[in-house]
Amino acid sequence: MTDTIKVMNPTRERPASTFNGYAMLATALVFTALTIWGFVRFIAAAKADMPLGGYVLWMVLCLLVALLSWSGFYMIQPNQAAAITLFGAYRGTDRETGLRWVWPWMMRKTVSVRANNLVSEKLKVNDLRGNPIEIATQVVWRVSDTAQALFDIDDYREFVDVQIEAAVRTIGSRYPYDDIEENEVTLRGHHDEVSGELKQELQARLAVAGVAVDECGLTHLAYAPEIAGAMLRRQQAEAVIAARAKLVLGAVSMVDMALTKLAEDSVVELDDERRAAMVSNLMVVLCGESDAQPVVNAGTLYQG
Known part of the structure; x- marks a missing residue:
């Protein structure tokens, strides 16, 4: 196993402090409406020659809050996350989907966590x-x-x-x-x-x-192409050798079983020379690639 790659001061993900975007959307709409209302009242006061200082202060405060509210929205889709940083420092990751809100001076970087x-x-x-x-x-x-x-x-x-x-x-x-x-x-x-x-x-x-x-x-x-032909021939040769080895093992087992059965049932008595001849014939039949041609012996078994 390869040693794990290590970095100095590794960063670990943690939840970020963010807000529900829909609640902040309502706040933004309210202060936008208050700003417009203050502007209308300012115009009416100016026509009536009334003091304007209070209306100016009202509009400025409502406008600042509205601008602050509108500039902090961002969207997170399913299987996405947003890393939050403040002046280069990591402040956490938001994984809540939907409309979200964070202070405008905080930077957001969206990362896909999909497969x-x-x-x-x-x-x-x-x-x-x-x-x-x-x-x-x-x-x-x-x-x-x-x-x-x-x-x-x-x-x-x-x-x-x-x-x-x-x-x-x-x-x-x-x-x-x-x-x-x-x-x-x-x-x-x-x-x-x-x-x-x-x-x-x-x-x-x-x-x-x-x-x-x-x-x-x-x-x-x-x-690789440069050795594919040679390795294919090698594989074929190894496969043939493995098949032949199994064939020989099976043939030897069958010959031994045949000779044992003949002796146990006293079907025929064979001396060592004819036992060897039978073994040879059976191995040729069992291991040969072509079908064996039977030869009928019309004489006696021991006719020389």
Whole structure:
């Protein structure tokens, strides 16, 4: 397992202090209406030659509150979050959906926490045996900690791409592509186990970015073109050898069973020479690739 990537003073997500946008919308509408009412009263007082100082103060205060209210709105869609900062300092993350409100001097940066599906490019990697192979993977990931994704990593999407490539290269070189002779984990024969280890490798690498891996698996696995023909012939030869080995074991078992049954039932008595001849004939019949042609012996068994 690759050591977890670490950063100095990692940031952790925490809830932000924000307000319900609909309540603040009502407040903004009320003070906007009061500003308009104050302006109307100001005009009426000016025509009546009345003191205007109180109306001016009223309009200025209501206008400031209205402008302050209108400038703090923002919207959060489902599976989105908004990171709040104040003069560069992280103040928390708002995950409440709908219309929201925060003080205008606080900055908001929206982050998607939806699942992302990424299919990597085909990479050329040397497997455990040193054979060049082509490998690609599909990864489902999402942002789990918005503070880490925004403030601990310069570009978390680019970081995900680079770490997926590094993890695929690491896993690809950790196992052989295929092995018929030995009972070991291979890339081609143990898909679930390899995918599970790839997920652990990716999670360890992406934890620093606040990214969680939901699913991953290999989408392409093949020998590199320059050795594909030779490795295919090798696989075919190994498959033929393995099939022949099983065929011989089965034939030997059947010959032994036939001779044992003949002896137990006293069907025929065979000396060592004719027992060897029968074994040879049975092995030819059982292991031959073409159908055997029967030969009828019209004489006696021991006719020389």
